Amino acid sequence: MSAPDLASAPGGEACGSVAAPLRQRGQHEVFCGLTSIIWLHRKMQDAFFLIVGSRTCAHLMQSAAGVMIFAEPRFGTAIIEERDLAGMADMNDELDKVVERLLARRPDIRMLVLVGSCPSEVIKLDLDRAAQRLNRAHAPERRVLSYSGSGIETTFTQGEDNFLTALVRDMPQTDTAPASLLVVGAMADVAEDQFERIFRSLGIEDVAFLPARRSTDLPSIGPDTRYILAQPYLSATVTELERRGATRIEAPMPLGEEGTTAWLRAVADTFDVPAEKFDAITGPGRERARKAIAHYRGALEGKRVFLFPDSQLEPAIARFLHREAGAEIVEIGTPFLHKAITAPEFALLPDSVAVSEGQDVDRQIERCRAADPDLIVCGMGLGNPFEAEGRATKWSIELVFSPIHGYEQAGDLAELFARPLGRRAALEVAV
């Protein structure tokens, strides 16, 4: 690990720049990849996510997703019992029985996703092979695949990355021209529908989204596929897409007016849409987004924001807050710094912006306290203690649960950060 040669950050500890980020490998505070099931099961409406894990995994999911007792949820946990851990039962036989019972009771399931956990990885249960075996037994009515959501991964958004990687491996091959567009990364349906309408108005008809809303709509992929990321935390998916021959369209994430326009323009340029047509189609949306953000700019302008590493959306959020809301960025922490994916974000940020990759949580908390920012964007585990110190926080997990992409959601995105500042100001007045 290279030692950074860096400017001094508030609090005395050196912090990195874009060119030479501070790299830290210590204790970190994040949710595990199982958390991604919460938004993925809502997105893909005929899939069932079967966690192969412990009671802890089941409790995490039930409390995080707030399952209603009368609802038929589309995720569950096959509990690994102590006798399984002790090797007294054949785990594959047990799993097959659980799957048989589940599929008999739930004929609506078209895709069964086996999700690995820390316990399944510790006992080296090979879920890829289990999925292949179950797939042979249940195809073509049902497709079975697997991915890892374990806490051995570093951050919760890697769950979606691993799931999409598994989906890409399953996508049929196509070698036919003309080029098609694939938008990669889970977005709220409302944002996806808006983008689809804009693409159609631009004359780009052959568009697919990954993940699709139905497992049977899995698109084909090949050398004529042009793909663009709608989420930045998909480095494993990127590797798999390129192995399948697809070509990435480079752009910042479609967050805020500027990010959305740059993202759409990158697609329009790839598909040779004339500039006048692009401006005419996107103009009204751009105007609405600018107005909506302006409404919150007064609350955010000049505010100092510290971002802890959590969702991997941090560079894109920092770019939005700095450029469109006028905030000052104290530190951008990110679990991983995937240079190729984040380059378009950092190209829009000052070179001097402080960047850290990975985490040593105690040292980062010290840096944050010393910097005394106006707003801290962090995971839930850090949010409450910071609030108790009288600091304003925003839980970064909300960024994956809330519709934030595109023009029509740009104001909501700004509001997500303005709201805790307003609440803190109201508390201070009341005190």
Ligand code: SF4
């Ligand atoms: S996968 Fe690991 S970190 Fe996540 S709930 Fe299960 S045991 Fe805990």
